[in-house]
Amino acid sequence: MRTTPSLLPLLLSLLLALLSLYPSQGSTLNCGSSDNSSTLEVMHVYSPCSPFRPKKALTWEQTILDMAAKDEARLLYLSSLVGQRSIVPIASGRQIIQSPTYIVRAKFGTPAQPMFVAMDTSSDVAWIPCTGCVGCSSSIFNTAMSSTYKPVGCSAPQCNQVPNPTCGGSACSFNLTYGSSTISATVSQDTLALAQDPIPNYAFGCVKAVTESPVPPQGLLGLGRGSMSLLSQTKSLYQSTFSYCLPDFRSANFSGSLRLGPVSQPQRIKFTPLLTNPRRSSLYYVNMIGISVGRQLLNIPASVLAFNTTTGAGTIFDSGTVFTRLVQPVYVAVRDEFRRRVKAGPVSSLGGFDTCYSQSIVSPTITLHFTNMNVTLPPENFLIHSTAGTITCLAMAASPGNVNSVLNVIANMQQQNHRVLYDVPNSRLGVAREPCTR
Numbered sequence: 001m002r003t004t005p006s007l008l009p010l011l012l013s014l015l016l017a018l019l020s021l022y023p024s025q026g027s028t029l030n031c032g033s034s035d036n037s038s039t040l041e042v043m044h045v046y047s048p049c050s051p052f053r054p055k056k057a058l059t060w061e062q063t064i065l066d067m068a069a070k071d072e073a074r075l076l077y078l079s080s081l082v083g084q085r086s087i088v089p090i091a092s093g094r095q096i097i098q099s100p101t102y103i104v105r106a107k108f109g110t111p112a113q114p115m116f117v118a119m120d121t122s123s124d125v126a127w128i129p130c131t132g133c134v135g136c137s138s139s140i141f142n143t144a145m146s147s148t149y150k151p152v153g154c155s156a157p158q159c160n161q162v163p164n165p166t167c168g169g170s171a172c173s174f175n176l177t178y179g180s181s182t183i184s185a186t187v188s189q190d191t192l193a194l195a196q197d198p199i200p201n202y203a204f205g206c207v208k209a210v211t212e213s214p215v216p217p218q219g220l221l222g223l224g225r226g227s228m229s230l231l232s233q234t235k236s237l238y239q240s241t242f243s244y245c246l247p248d249f250r251s252a253n254f255s256g257s258l259r260l261g262p263v264s265q266p267q268r269i270k271f272t273p274l275l276t277n278p279r280r281s282s283l284y285y286v287n288m289i290g291i292s293v294g295r296q297l298l299n300i301p302a303s304v305l306a307f308n309t310t311t312g313a314g315t316i317f318d319s320g321t322v323f324t325r326l327v328q329p330v331y332v333a334v335r336d337e338f339r340r341r342v343k344a345g346p347v348s349s350l351g352g353f354d355t356c357y358s359q360s361i362v363s364p365t366i367t368l369h370f371t372n373m374n375v376t377l378p379p380e381n382f383l384i385h386s387t388a389g390t391i392t393c394l395a396m397a398a399s400p401g402n403v404n405s406v407l408n409v410i411a412n413m414q415q416q417n418h419r420v421l422y423d424v425p426n427s428r429l430g431v432a433r434e435p436c437t438r
């Protein structure tokens with residue numbers, strides 16, 4: 001008991017110290033929605049305005065390792081998509097397990113209930129956690145409070161787009177198993193509002209139960225080009241056209257945009273043709289034909305970059321992977337030339353990154369060559385620096401070797417501060433520099 005009087009001030013100062021670590025962000029940031037007509041604000045999930053940012057500030061190393069670990073799961077998911085599968089699931093366990101990187105605001109139902117949804121260009125379905133969901137976390141869409149909500153019947157065409165649908169009562173449901181996790185969802189329809197656009201009868205998966213793995217608290221908005229995607233369900237409104245500018249996650253403000261429809265898309269932009277893989281209709285394949293480090297065009301055999309619908313090989317743009325992954329021989333060529341150019345001290349590794357320096361470096365640019373389009377990336381699109389500035393790593397890696405690793409994935413860090421335009425009617429993808437980090 002003698003220690004109590006001296007402990008109290010200590011506890012108080014500890015409490016004050018803890019409080020000062022987490023100042024109220026709202027006082028300096030405007031976290032209200034600034035969505036306009038058909039343009040939505042895009043936030044990084046770690047943004048100060050994101051309700052899903054880590055509760056406890058992570059160190060730089062923790063943040064990088066955390067994002068890289070989530071990428072591993074994402075890559076496995078993408079590889080499973082390009083594998084030899086005939087059934088096209090509208091949602092996979094991986095998508096539910098994996099965490100999102102960029103989120104937008106959406107509203108479901110009448111009256112509208114706000115939800116955050118993750119943007120995912122490699123998936124078609126939208127799904128959100130719904131009333132009564134067992135195993136979901138906080139934000140839930142309350143179906144009973146919506147006058148326009150309806151489950152999709154078993155004879156509806158949307159029911160045929162899910163794997164192994166089951167009919168309980170009149171509703172179309174499906175279960176997905178991934179590893180030891182099972183996800184149960186009901187195919188449903190309701191009004192979805194994006195920015196100022198109401199989209200009636202939008203078909204999505206209402207998640208009812210999840211076992212084993214927790215579901216992220218936000219939903220998912222599939223921006224792929226398969227049958228259940230936003231593009232397919234809003235053909236007349238948005239004409240299968242959208243663009244985004246992803247903000248740099250290292251900036252404190254993190255504000256980008258998702259622009260839906262052909263109106264106000266950039267006029268001055270370089271395009272490369274989109275390629276279609278009938279086995280994976282949702283993915284945005286492009287033809288990457290080479291890579292340069294500085295001015296040096298690397299000697300990469302065309303066969304390792306080639307698009308192949310049978311094996312799923314080729315290159316995709318993906319909004320959900322953080323760090324670009326290249327098939328082994330391509331990554332090795334990039335890395336070796338990069339190291340040769342940088343010529344700085346010993347090389348160390350950090351997590352999956354094998355080219356890190358503990359001193360400042362002078363970096364060359366990296367140019368990705370696509371059919372009809374060269375994209376020259378400045379160092380901020382492929383170098384990560386520790387907060388203290390003591391460690392710099394090349395933020396790309398080889399595709400995971402233990403899976404069907406035939407896919408090059410142009411990931412979101414390499415797309416930051418660029419406008420990426422998906423123009424499906426004209427079968428082309430455009431890229432232009434555009435700072436969108438406030």
Ligand SMILES: *[C@@H]1O[C@H](CO)[C@@H](O)[C@H](O)[C@H]1NC(C)=O
Nearest residue numbers: 034035036039040041256257
């Ligand atoms: C909406 O318009 C306001 C005012 O013009 C602008 O500040 C804001 O950035 C816009 N929002 C988006 C997401 O473009």
Ligand SMILES: *[C@@H]1O[C@H](CO)[C@@H](O)[C@H](O)[C@H]1NC(C)=O
Nearest residue numbers: 166174175182183184209211
């Ligand atoms: C689907 O999952 C739910 C909840 O876990 C379970 O009650 C139901 O029996 C499962 N249905 C099938 C067909 O496996």
Ligand SMILES: *[C@@H]1O[C@H](CO)[C@@H](O)[C@H](O)[C@H]1NC(C)=O
Nearest residue numbers: 028029030251252253254438
């Ligand atoms: C964030 O953006 C606001 C408004 O655009 C600006 O006033 C502020 O300085 C920015 N903060 C940082 C840390 O960049």
Ligand SMILES: *[C@@H]1O[C@H](CO)[C@@H](O)[C@H](O)[C@H]1NC(C)=O
Nearest residue numbers: 306307308309310311312313
């Ligand atoms: C695609 O890959 C398969 C299997 O490796 C091969 O047999 C086929 O020739 C390839 N197709 C093209 C167009 O290269």
Ligand SMILES: *[C@@H]1O[C@H](CO)[C@@H](O)[C@H](O)[C@H]1NC(C)=O
Nearest residue numbers: 292297367369371372373374
């Ligand atoms: C892209 O870069 C390569 C190599 O520098 C060059 O030969 C080619 O003409 C460029 N293509 C376009 C479309 O600018």
